[in-house]
Amino acid sequence: MTLRDLKPGERGTITGWSQDAPGRLLEMGMLPGAVVEVVRLAPLGDPIDLKVRGYHLSIRKQEADMVRVEPV
Amino acid sequence: MAVRDDMAAPIEAPARLRRVAVVGNPNVGKTTVFNLLTGLRQKVANYPGVTVERKSGRLTGAASVEVIDLPGTYSLSPKSLDEQIAYDMLVGRIQGERPPDVVVCIVDASNLERNLYLVTQVMDLALPTVVALNMMDAAEEAGARIDTEALSAALGLPVVPMIALQGEGLGALREVLLHPPPPPTPRRWPLMDTVAPQVDALMQVLGEAAPDVPASHRFSEVLRTLAEDGGLAYWEARASRFHQAVLAARRTFEEAHVPYRYAEVSGRYNWLGPLVAQTVTQHKDPSARTRSDRIDAVLTHRIAGPVLFILLLVLIFQAVFSWAVPAMDLIEAGVTGLGDWVRAVLPVGVAADLLVEGVIAGVGNVLVFLPQILLLFFFLGLMEDTGYMARTAFIMDRIMNRVGLSGGSVVPLLSSFACAIPGIMAARTLPNERDRLITIMVAPLMSCSARLPIYTLFIAAFIPAGYLFGVVGYQGLTMFTMYLMGIVMAFIAAWVLKKYVIKGAASYFAMELPPYRMPKVKYVLWRMVERSKIFVLRAGRIIFGLSIVLWFMASYPKAASSPALEAREDTVVADYQAALDSVAAAHGMALPAFLAQPPVEAAMRLPAAEAAPRLDSLRALYPGDQAAGVLAVYRVRQRYEAGRRAVADAEASYQIRNSFIGWMGRALEPVMQPLGFDWKISAGIVTAFAAREVIVGAMATMYSVGDADETSVALRDQLKADRYPDGRPVFTPLVAVSLLVFFVFALQCMSTLAIARRETNSWRWPAVMWLYMTGLAYLFSLIIYQGGKAIGLE
Numbered sequence: 001m002t003l004r005d006l007k008p009g010e011r012g013t014i015t016g017w018s019q020d021a022p023g024r025l026l027e028m029g030m031l032p033g034a035v036v037e038v039v040r041l042a043p044l045g046d047p048i049d050l051k052v053r054g055y056h057l058s059i060r061k062q063e064a065d066m067v068r069v070e071p072v
Numbered sequence: 073m074a075v076r077d078d079m080a081a082p083i084e085a086p087a088r089l090r091r092v093a094v095v096g097n098p099n100v101g102k103t104t105v106f107n108l109l110t111g112l113r114q115k116v117a118n119y120p121g122v123t124v125e126r127k128s129g130r131l132t133g134a135a136s137v138e139v140i141d142l143p144g145t146y147s148l149s150p151k152s153l154d155e156q157i158a159y160d161m162l163v164g165r166i167q168g169e170r171p172p173d174v175v176v177c178i179v180d181a182s183n184l185e186r187n188l189y190l191v192t193q194v195m196d197l198a199l200p201t202v203v204a205l206n207m208m209d210a211a212e213e214a215g216a217r218i219d220t221e222a223l224s225a226a227l228g229l230p231v232v233p234m235i236a237l238q239g240e241g242l243g244a245l246r247e248v249l250l251h252p253p254p255p256p257t258p259r260r261w262p263l264m265d266t267v268a269p270q271v272d273a274l275m276q277v278l279g280e281a282a283p284d285v286p287a288s289h290r291f292s293e294v295l296r297t298l299a300e301d302g303g304l305a306y307w308e309a310r311a312s313r314f315h316q317a318v319l320a321a322r323r324t325f326e327e328a329h330v331p332y333r334y335a336e337v338s339g340r341y342n343w344l345g346p347l348v349a350q351t352v353t354q355h356k357d358p359s360a361r362t363r364s365d366r367i368d369a370v371l372t373h374r375i376a377g378p379v380l381f382i383l384l385l386v387l388i389f390q391a392v393f394s395w396a397v398p399a400m401d402l403i404e405a406g407v408t409g410l411g412d413w414v415r416a417v418l419p420v421g422v423a424a425d426l427l428v429e430g431v432i433a434g435v436g437n438v439l440v441f442l443p444q445i446l447l448l449f450f451f452l453g454l455m456e457d458t459g460y461m462a463r464t465a466f467i468m469d470r471i472m473n474r475v476g477l478s479g480g481s482v483v484p485l486l487s488s489f490a491c492a493i494p495g496i497m498a499a500r501t502l503p504n505e506r507d508r509l510i511t512i513m514v515a516p517l518m519s520c521s522a523r524l525p526i527y528t529l530f531i532a533a534f535i536p537a538g539y540l541f542g543v544v545g546y547q548g549l550t551m552f553t554m555y556l557m558g559i560v561m562a563f564i565a566a567w568v569l570k571k572y573v574i575k576g577a578a579s580y581f582a583m584e585l586p587p588y589r590m591p592k593v594k595y596v597l598w599r600m601v602e603r604s605k606i607f608v609l610r611a612g613r614i615i616f617g618l619s620i621v622l623w624f625m626a627s628y629p630k631a632a633s634s635p636a637l638e639a640r641e642d643t644v645v646a647d648y649q650a651a652l653d654s655v656a657a658a659h660g661m662a663l664p665a666f667l668a669q670p671p672v673e674a675a676m677r678l679p680a681a682e683a684a685p686r687l688d689s690l691r692a693l694y695p696g697d698q699a700a701g702v703l704a705v706y707r708v709r710q711r712y713e714a715g716r717r718a719v720a721d722a723e724a725s726y727q728i729r730n731s732f733i734g735w736m737g738r739a740l741e742p743v744m745q746p747l748g749f750d751w752k753i754s755a756g757i758v759t760a761f762a763a764r765e766v767i768v769g770a771m772a773t774m775y776s777v778g779d780a781d782e783t784s785v786a787l788r789d790q791l792k793a794d795r796y797p798d799g800r801p802v803f804t805p806l807v808a809v810s811l812l813v814f815f816v817f818a819l820q821c822m823s824t825l826a827i828a829r830r831e832t833n834s835w836r837w838p839a840v841m842w843l844y845m846t847g848l849a850y851l852f853s854l855i856i857y858q859g860g861k862a863i864g865l866e
Contacts, residue, residue: 022580023299024503026337027147029186034341037359040368043377044470047479047581049368051359054214055183056368056585058466060473063580 003036003050003067011037012069019066029053035072090137091170092249095158095194096178097187098144099459099586101206104236104595105178106141109246114141134250140172148193148292149300152503162197163289174252175201176245181211181218181233182587185341185348191227192340196259198288200252203231204245209238210587213363215356223351228256237592259291261343266328267335270321271295274314281311295336298322364459364587371460377467385486388451392444392490392521399443407436430623435616441491442608444521448490449600452483452498457591465583475563476570478502478579481511485562488518492824494603496831506576510569512831513841516824517562519555519816522764526815527554529768533788534808550812557816561848573840622733622762626770631730637723644715651708659701672702676709733758733770747814747853748807750796760820806865810857818849 006012014034021030029052030036037051047060094109096102107114110129131137142161143154150156157166164171175194179187194201203224211218224231230253234241263271274297275290285293296303297318307315325332370376411428418424455461461483469479477485480502488495495515502508519527535547666672671693690702728734729751737755744754752771760767771787794802819825819842828838 020333022582023149023333023337024146024151024582025580026334027149027189028582028584029189029341031334031338031341039365040372041374042372042466042470043374044467046470046473047466047583049372049466049585053183053185055186056587058462058469058581058583058585060469060581063582 001069001071003038003064003069004061006036006038006069006071008038008040011035011072013072015068015070017066018068021066022063025059025063028057030057030059030067036067036069088136090174090252091172092131092137092139092174092176093142093161093172094139094176094178095142095162095190096144097146097180097190097584099584100144100178100180100187101236102144102178103141104592105176105204105206105234105245106139107595107598108236108239108242109139109249131246131249134246137249145190147190149296149303152500152505152508154500155503162194162199163292171197172199174249175199176204176249177201178204178206178236181205181208182214182216184211184216184218184352185344188227188344188348189337189340191229192261192344193292195227195229195256196292198255200255201229202245202248202253203227203229204234204236204241205231206234206236206241208233208240209235210589215354215360217353217355219351219353223347226347226351228260229253255288261339263339264335266330267325267332270324270332271298274298274317274321277317278311278314281314282307294318299333299336362587367588368463368585372463372466377463381464381467388448388486389489391447391451396443396447400440403440403442404436407432407439411436425627426620426623429627430620431616433619433623435619439608441521442604444490445494445608446600446604448487448494449603450596452487452494453596453599454591455483457589457596459586459588462583462585466585469581469583473579473581476566477511477514477563478504478507478581479583481507484511484515485518488515488520491520491522492516492518492821493827496824496827497603499831503582504576504579506570506574507579509574509576509832509837510566512828513569513574513837514562514565516819516821516841516845517558517565517817519558520764520821522821523554523815525765525768527551527812529788530808530812533791534803534805536805550809554812554816557813561817565844619762622759622766625732625736626728626759628731631727633723634726637719637726640722641716641719644712644719647715648708648712651711652705655701655704655708659704666701667705672705675702676706678706728755746858747850748804748810748857750802752794752802753807753811757814757818757820760815760818762820762822764815764820806857806860809860810853813856814849814853816849817845817852819845 001012002018003012003014012035014030014032014036016032034052039049039051039056041048042058047058048064050057050059092109094102094106106127106129109131111132113132114127114129127141129139131139140161142158145155145158147155148159148162150159160166161169162171162175175197177191177194179191191201191203205218205220205223208218218233220231220233230248232241232245232248234245236242262268271291271294274294278285278290278294279287293303297307297314298304298321304315304318307318322332371380411432414428414432415424418427452461455464464482465479467479468482472479472481481499483501484495484498486495487498492515495518496512499508499511499515502511531547531550535550537545537547539545540549667676671690675690694702729738733755734751736758737751737753740754740758741749741751744750744757749757756767756770759770768787771791791803792801796802825838825842828841829835832838
């Protein structure tokens, strides 16, 4: 499953990226092994607000779909 | 760093100056620390060839230490213009700049792991480095206790805990800067085994192909070129052997399925994870909801979020458009007063004309917008410092992404409703170059405050005051439509630009939502003043020069007065004399003596509205027929003065028709006629290409109405009364709408072009901007005028 499938409040461990990840997202800590929590969706449903490594990062569903996760 | 000595010496910096670079992620209080270190005495310049500001200042109490504030950056693999500067500065790749002698890394203590990522990159450059652990209070509040000594030992760098907003830790940081540490020991984090040997080999190649790259920078450079195409492209021209070697290494990795692009990032994070775990003790549940989370639950709520965002916009618009008005009136009065004073002091002549009509009026036009600009910057600063700015991007990204923009474009576009210049400058925060360029290109389509005077004048004059369905006023509706047309066109233009014109990396969205923080009003005000100063100086300089040119073009060549006008003037004078004589004869008065009496003299200068009662009171002084005589003389005088004014106006009109601008207007008339515009409107549009609002003054001059402003009844009536030689009215509601639409789309603002040139670093984009917007203006005015005529609206 991908990060996109997680619902607000759910957490998952990143297992990998299905495509070449944008370098910036890796640098922001979205690496395999990191635990990500989906905090909420933007009012229009996209982008999403994530909690990763103790801070809030917002990414689009399009990128979230490229992140494989293992639910925690 | 002897290798760098061959570069041009830094501007005015003596050789012994110690240079301290301040780096850090965005939102970590970097600028606050910089302000503390330099005590707000700063120099803002531009880096050569680019548009990023270079802020520097001397360390307070230590003039031999220069502190340089580098743009905020998440990593040393630059993704935006700002970040590129930070990197180039650190490795000494900017012309005229040596690499810094000391680097201060500002780190957000409440977000340690990700912030330390940048620190590990800086460490690898082998420059003396200090970690300023800022926002210790926020970390404390989040339940994190940081063992700064253990952290310092693990990193091998001095660590100074700070709460910059309260000035805490400043003394300790200054102490370290005055006695900087030695450069850090060799790299402490391991690179994955599958990649490390190739990296060593590439470092070897780089050392041979580009011996001037310091040995201490080779490692970073190889990692960067491996992972980033932008970093690699730099070497294609500089050392193609290295470029080829990197490409070959990439191919080898890809064939062996080695995740080399992850290598650097995961190597650093794998080292940092345990390090952070050992130095930080968490005494609260880290997944517990913080105060910031609770605020976000409201401000980014599905329904409350957008509603509050819209309310905030209404508040800002309200502030910019109405709270600013008293201050704007004051400035306008001041400018007019200054002009009057100069007129009174200087002898009548070209110098006074140039100064008053050119310079003072022109610069005044910019200063009038200053209150709006200040308010706007104040609100933007507040949004930035509280952390709400990132939320506007979060809320709006979906809509903006649909049309080819990004959530980050919201603020630049909103700013552009006040003025496109701060809007275009605000686009710098966009990490994606393509998004930034598109935002800059469409920002001037937002109806800025300079269009308001034009909207007001023509709507008041030609749109009926009635109500549609008895509720919506036609005039208000027209005004709203003008704003809406700009917005819709901006979206369409953005979509077209993205699809067909501006190529670039596909945009992704990675926006940090920083914790909400209480802003420090002092810094918000300080930044508001700084930004406004930049705006006024830059725009002012351009308008200053342009006003002089415009004034010259409207005033020269001085046409010889036409015989017809001279004859008219003679007639007015002769009529006056004859009328006076007949009054004198009828009332038996010795006129010159009578008129010289102070009460009579005073009465003659009264405006028409007050004249009747005051003249009445003269009856007591001058009994019988004499009082009636005063009234008769008054009327004669009024008629004479009106006649003189009409002649002067006609002269001004004649003058402008024969001036350079008049020539241009008449030359353009055939092109503009299909839009419904005569030579005067065409000439007005020519003048408005300097700055839109100029057209109101220019039309007033051309319609021979002295000193008309946008609500002037006289100018409105003159516009309505104007006829072509064949008797058709020059202005109809259709012509007015055509003109309004022209102003919605046309790029008539020199300052916008100048700022776009500065921000895109070429004349190409301002030229494209001018052409497409002016093209749209012509096209839409043509469609509206010709279409309207075809369905019989004329």
